[in-house]
Amino acid sequence: EDQVTQSPEALRLQEGESSSLNCSYTVSGLRGLFWYRQDPGKGPEFLFTLYSAGEEKEKERLKATLTKKESFLHITAPKPEDSATYLCAVQANRNFNKFYFGSGTKLNVKP
Amino acid sequence: DVKVTQSSRYLVKRTGEKVFLECVQDMDHENMFWYRQDPGLGLRLIYFSYDVKMKEKGDIPEGYSVSREKKERFSLILESASTNQTSMYLCASSFFSVVDNRAQPQHFGDGTRLSIL
Known part of the structure; x- marks a missing residue:
């Protein structure tokens, strides 16, 4: 069964304290991960797409990496404005229109 | 930038109404x-x-229908609203790349928070 698991459910960091969020997936033929980012009361905002193991993408303090079983979102020296829920989703080769979402990691960065 | 616009941010309706x-x-x-997005249940x-004019059921289609008469517009219809349909509703769009067949992300609207009383 195709599924996505994110951990931890919640993460509290001090400003400047780097950490990583995990997204583990089981899918028959990964098409894309x-x-x-989702702020309270708003829709998810697209950050990155990763296609194959070994690929990395960066944007400001965020860096996403991908292996054959999981993806990490590394947050370097976070700021309070990075506080949000981060969602991971995968798409499988056998169904182009289905996106499997994880339940998210709620990040809180304290000043 | 992709823009997905949902007609209402907040909506309050009564049980039995068509929404x-x-x-x-x-x-x-x-x-x-x-x-739909609910606490603890995700998206x-x-x-x-x-x-x-093409549509396919997702994981929880019961009590809902949809309409797509024009490419840019997609409507969700609650045939007879019930209290268990109180939720945040999110619309998204994506394109299919015929050039390289690569997966493309969904882009979301800001959601409609619907309350059924």
């Missing part, structure tokens, strides 16, 4:  | 989706459409  | 949620995208995307797919 997506990271989103 | 219409509208979504418009401005990027000529083939695919459009409706999700659940209700319906999606890969072309005008």
Whole structure:
């Protein structure tokens, strides 16, 4: 069964304290893995797409990496404005229109 | 930038009413989706459409229907609203790359928070 698991459910960091969020997936033939940021009361905002193991993408303090079983979202020297829920989703080769979402990691960065 | 616009941010309706949620995208995307998002349950797919007048059921279609008469517009209809349909509803769109067949991300609207009393 195709599924996505994110950990931890919640993470509290001090400003400047780097950490990583995990997204583990089981899918028959990965077509793409997506990271989103969601602020309270808003829709998810697209961050990155990763296609194959070994690939990395960066944007400001965020860096996403991909292996054959999981993806990490590394947050370097976070700021309070990085506080949000981060969602991971995967798309499988056998179904182009289905996106499997994890339940998210709620990140809180304290000043 | 992709723009997905949902017609209402907040909506309050009564049990038994027929409710219409509208979504418009401005990027000529083939695919459009409706999700609901509930605490502890994450994002659940209700319906999606890969072309005008085409639709497919998602994971939780019961009590809902959809309409896609134009490429840019995708409507979600609650046939007879019930209290268990109180939720955040999210619309998304994506395009299908015929050039390289690569997966493309969904782009979301800001959601409609629907309360059924």
